[in-house]
Amino acid sequence: MDSFATILKVIKDYMGTGFVTVLFLIALAYAAIFEKDRVKRCFFVYMPAMMIPVFLCPVFFKIYGLFSEGVTYYRILWLIPEIPVIAYSMSHLVMSFKGKARVFCVFLCTLLVIFCGKLMYLDTYMIPADNIYHMPKYVVDICDALHVDGREVQVLVPDEMQQFVRQYDPCICIPYGREYMMGLTLESDEIRDAMSETPRDPEKIGRLCVYRYVHYIVVPESMRFEKSLVYYDEYMTIDGYVIYKNMYLDTDV
């Protein structure tokens, strides 16, 4: 993809629905027409207007690429004071009216913001917190059960737990990390490959895990191993997850 196409894609992703960008451009035009103060014009009109061509310039994109990856180019758009420009123009507009007209104008502007934007708390990934750690309860319970004071233990966890475990308890190590789940590495991992096979081979998994010093294996109850795992015994079940413990690797300090 050439530079300009990448820039356009970054803009498209940044704008999202695009309504707020339209609102911003209207606010910019409003400030350009009605604002007479030289300093305010510089910050609410000229500066944002200058930032846009700078951002679109492929040469600037190339220079940026020397320092960072193209995917973070959207951060340049943070330099455009979108919220101050819209808020300033709206407050200027509202204050230019009096009495009922002002109330109507506030109502209209509020509706415009609500319609153009999207409430953060309705986002799919925004969910009620289970606890003070803002982690799923099962992660906290399982980590607490496996934690050993004064040493690290290695635990094979299912994909849904990968991103949480080490945030909560850095003394727990994981044989393969989130980079595999996200495709951030091209290397393969034998344990991950073995866990992904259908049907899974408990003997192979057991041998691989003991070879890599994995103390515990955690799987959802629905994926419990039908045949017994070599070198591992079923240890306990917590919040719908079965934990297998290695019979030979000790977890003493």
Place this chain on the structure above:
Amino acid sequence: MMSACITILFEILMPLLIGAFFGLPSNKTACESKTAGGEKSSGLLLTLARAYAFGQILLFAIFEPIAVFGVLKDQEMPFIIKTFLAASAVITIFFWILIISKKLPDMKGLVKSGFDKPSVFGILAFLIFLFMIVMSFIMTYTDGDDAFYITVAADAASSDSLYAKNPYTGFATTLLFRYIFAPFPLWISFLSKVSGMNVSALAHTFFPWSMILLSFAVMYIIADMVTDGDRKKRGAFMFFASLLVMFGDYSIYSASNFLLARSRQGKAALATFVIPFLFMILYSSFKEMEEMGKISFKNLLFICASGFSAALCSTMGGALVISFTGLSALMMAFTYKKIKYPFFAVLSSVPSIAFAVLYMVMR
């Protein structure tokens, strides 16, 4: 409970103490200008907002070189904590000596004057702000990047090692050059170490509200400056700004999204606190050029501090600060037909690029 109180103390008191010099309304002090930074208005809320925002920028700026030096010199977390606390203490004492030697402003009068009587808009903005604070405690946003950033902080707090482990697995790794020049996770680790609170609890529950507070403090200062202290206009500005933040989920890259969803990451601090702060300082510098034909030492100092703070938040942060300052300086030179002070402004933003250059050389 105890650790929660200590966290709140560190998150609020430290910036207020070190930033008091820049918050207190004192036209007598050497580096305060008459009009810069909303000096005309002297409400208690504005004083607190200024002290808090200026103080936090200073703390970030002090932390950045110490943390990078610590990582490169293979030091451990206690080194960073001790050095940072000592440096902050010295600077805080220095500013308080300045405050006292230049005679304390009428503190009684300031406290007595209390908060400006809020307008209806101001009350609405405050309610939205409170709602966002409450939601930051009871709602959570699952973001995969936390698996890296928060775990780096957790590793540093638990084993004192700095970027020595692969955060995804916990195994030893070579130095992660892409990240070590923007050690924002170590700031979270620092707060966790001094308060004794679990890193995860701190980052997800006790950090977001302080970022929202910081972001609104800067927004309030900007509102006061651009509305020339007009109470009603300022309230309306804050109302629409807070509404725009709350309804900012139109894109995952918007600054509002970062503030409410990923406030514990350095990128969020950059987008919602450091860049708006720089905007405020540059606006203030323009005002100074307009009214006095020069930029005060204070503003040049804080352009520099913003650069260091931005570098703490993101490897590209320093470059963003230079770009923004450069553009403003260009505009300033054209507007006022003067080169000297715009040049000084750019010059004061240059040191922050050192970290990005180091990254380019060492990667």
